[in-house]
Amino acid sequence: MGAIIRVYDGIVVALAVIAGAILPTFMIIIVYQVIWRNIGFQPSAHLFTFTEYGLLFMTLLGGPWLVRERGHVYIEIVTAALPDGLRAIVSRFVSGLCVVICLILAVKGVDIALTNFFSGEMDVRSLYFPRWILISSIPIGFALMGVEFARFTFGRELLHSGEAGIHE
């Protein structure tokens, strides 16, 4: 079990590293495009499209890591006012709610990705790109986010610190 968890943790971190690497790649791509254009060449329009796709992949690949890091912004008013025992119950309930939200989006995401796959639907921008590949990032991202929230629901650690304020 320990080995599985270590592999899973490694996957979540690796996905976050890919997401992080996309950031400076945006910079390089856009600077290259502008310089190329200004010295009289026509940069590939596909770079523009891949930048847009990069936004989606970055968000969904990095999402699970952000949940683990408690990097989402949330407000502690109710949880901060509660005694420790009750706070733990509310905190686990909230994490459980997030699991349900992630699960619904993951299941529906799979449904849409499969529909797109079987109907051969394309995302039409500067190029035709199979839509199911793009949409697949949504169920994968939300499923992993759901797992991370489940760790706060059933694990030892809580999502909330108990300190009043807005956390991010």
Next chain:
Amino acid sequence: MAWFEALALLLGMVLTLMMLGTPVAFAFLGANIVGAYIFMGGERGIGQLINNGFGAMTSFALVPIPLFLLMGELFFQTGLAARVFNGVDKLLGRLPARLSYVTVGGGTAFATLSGSSMGSTALLGSLMLPEMLKRGYSKLMAIGPILGTGGLAIIIPPSALAVLLATFARIDVGALLIAGVIPGLILAGLYAGLIFILARLNPDSAPAYDVVEMAWGERIKIFFVELMPMIAVVVIVITVMVSGWATPTEAAAFGCFGVVLLAALYRCLTVSAFVAACRGALRVTLMAFLIIFGSATFSQLLAFSGASSGFIAWATSMDAGPYVMLAVMFLILLLLGMFMDQLSMMLLTVPIFFPLAGQLGFDAIWFGLIVLLALEISFTTPPFGLLLFVMKGVAPPGTTMREIYVAGFPFISCILVLVLLLVAFPQLALFLPNLGR
């Protein structure tokens, strides 16, 4: 379902989930799932939510956000921002309330460069506050300017929050960014004026002290070495946007690239600083983008359910003047700001306030700036203003929240004065964007 019932249901769900401590992105997604099920045809509505999220996320207009954040993080992590601050410190010489001015001057430059209110407040709080208290400054003169200038990052470009607001409200990103330049500088001037008056009224609150005098040659050297190159990056970013030479995305990418080059030239571009910068920028980007994932559906739900049109029809039928309505919207933002973060406030109010502002005849860019100023105030509004907590975290032990609230108040008042100035003279905000139109 009547429009007010739909509005109460949608807003009520989001607010309840948020107050329970649900991460904001998931509070919106949860409300969207229920709302989409009710108003958008059951399960198909949830599919629409995913397709909307896909559409919202793959929008090129969002690219400046991670790039501006990366630019700020690089400034911060490589130590370039601290060089600017030290440069301003050395240039000011002997002056009553000198350190408060240094905070406003250096803080404005730093907030501009970093684009991060929290980073700016944390840096100024840990750097300037102990020094000011040691020199006998009152907490009002020490903490107030830090809170004030910390919030400036929102309106002076490059501001990631301004890009987000423009994206949500579907207004020109570049124009909103540029609109903040003159008001931002006026606000920094108002802060300086306030410090001058406070120091005059109570000289003991900011005692003067001797500093080593520097020759003019040395000052000029400091200006050109420690300040000019960094400020040039921001000036170039703004200029290329104003002139229309580059889109906000291109300006952001070049700003980022400029910082990387500068850091390399100053020999402070280390791998660890670069990784830390990417990590910091990624955290905020992911947090914001997951909220954006649900944003398109939330505004659609408000439209489909008739909530936004119903509210606008009701609000405009009240026969109150446009400025009364503006005051009401501003007050609602301030009220929300007491308990909520800036992104949530935007997401809740933009789909209703911007069409209403349009009906009332307000310029969308000008109104966007007013909203940004309200968000700026909300950063420092008790009980949950984010900057208040950052300040508490870096202030010396024994500093109470009450002292922080009181110190921030005169500086918040300066923002209100700026809002009044903008209402009286809209060209303060619109002059620069109109040059580029």
